[in-house]
Amino acid sequence: MSKxxxxxxxxxxxxxxGHLVTAEAAWQQFELDQVVFVPxxxxxxxxxxxxxxxxxxxxxxxxxxxxxxHFSVSRVEIDRSGFxxxxxxxxxxxxxxxxxxxxxxxxxxxxxxxxxxxVKAEQLxxxxxxxxxxxxxxxIGDFAKMPQRFRERAVLMQVPALAISSSDIRARVKxxxxxxxxxxxxxxxxxxxxxxxx
Numbered sequence: 001m002s003k004x005x006x007x008x009x010x011x012x013x014x015x016x017x018g019h020l021v022t023a024e025a026a027w028q029q030f031e032l033d034q035v036v037f038v039p040x041x042x043x044x045x046x047x048x049x050x051x052x053x054x055x056x057x058x059x060x061x062x063x064x065x066x067x068x069x070h071f072s073v074s075r076v077e078i079d080r081s082g083f084x085x086x087x088x089x090x091x092x093x094x095x096x097x098x099x100x101x102x103x104x105x106x107x108x109x110x111x112x113x114x115x116x117x118x119v120k121a122e123q124l125x126x127x128x129x130x131x132x133x134x135x136x137x138x139x140i141g142d143f144a145k146m147p148q149r150f151r152e153r154a155v156l157m158q159v160p161a162l163a164i165s166s167s168d169i170r171a172r173v174k175x176x177x178x179x180x181x182x183x184x185x186x187x188x189x190x191x192x193x194x195x196x197x198x
Contacts, residue, residue, distance in 0.1 A: 002100040006035035007093055007128070009077075009086060009107065011166065012057045014191060015064045016183040018164040022133045025159055026106050027070055030131065034070055035106070036093070037061050041077035041084040052196055054078040063186040087120040090127045103128035109135075113142055115150050130154035135163060173197035 008023050015037075023035040039057045051057070058078060065071040076092050077084040086105060093103055109132035115121055132143070134156050143156060164182050172179050174197055179188055191197065 002102060003033045003097055004031060004102045004104065005093060005097055006030070006032045006104045006106050006131070007038060007089065008035050009038045009040060009089065009105070011051055012037070012039045012061045013052050013166050014057070014169060014183060014187055014196070015061050016164050016166060016169060016187075017181075018159070020064060020068075020184075022106065022157075022159045023071060024068070025157060026104065026131050026133075029157060030104060032070070032104065034072060037065055037071065037073045038077055038089055039073070039075075041080055042082065056194060056196065060187045060190055063190060064184045085119045087118070087124045087127075090124060094127055104131050105129070106131045106133065108133055109138055109143070109156055112154055113146060115154075116147055121150070125150060125153045128153075132156045133159045136160055170197040 006023065006026050008019070008026075010019060012019065019037075023037070026032060027035050039054065039061050041054055055078075058073065058075065061073050065073055077089055080088065090103060090105060094101070097103070105128045107130065112130055112132035115125075115130070118124060130153055132154055134140075136158065138158075140156070143151065143154075146154070169179050169182055172182075173191060179191070
């Protein structure tokens with residue numbers, strides 16, 4: 001029987017409950033065998049801001065997911081040189097799990113709207129399907145504006161916890177505000193110990 005694998009890409013700077021709730025919802029709703037978190041190595045869309053080191057982001061992702069038996073973490077993008085592109089990552093997973101595996105790329109619905117501009121977008125949609133996580137109140141009409149060939153390979157999934165954001169958490173740390181209950185306690189303690197986002 002072929003495996004159904006979710007690929008959860010992201011900067012994870014830091015990982016938070018919005019990411020974890022999204023992955024769990026996708027695992028259940030789409031009957032996935034595994035959700036693999038893939039911290040980005042060198043994301044081309046984040047060149048304008050400083051991001052934490054790959055090892056910090058990997059460690060926080062491992063800490064946040066270790067207790068869930070159907071979550072795992074991959075270094076595939078961190079260990080790859082150059083920019084991190086979804087196409088290369090999906091190809092790596094297709095090779096790892098075999099031709100009969102079904103791959104689902106889990107991302108935010110906002111990012112999904114830009115898919116036509118992604119590197120090798122046409123080849124990418126042949127290799128996997130997309131799960132676009134939406135916030136409550138997200139305008140579904142935006143999805144209808146996507147080219148049909150992309151829309152046919154994607155499905156939307158509402159996730160209430162997506163109101164939490166990594167950028168808000170970083171700002172809170174910088175301003176001395178609490179981040180408790182926005183992310184796992186182990187990750188909160190790691191951020192504090194390493195002096196991240198100050």
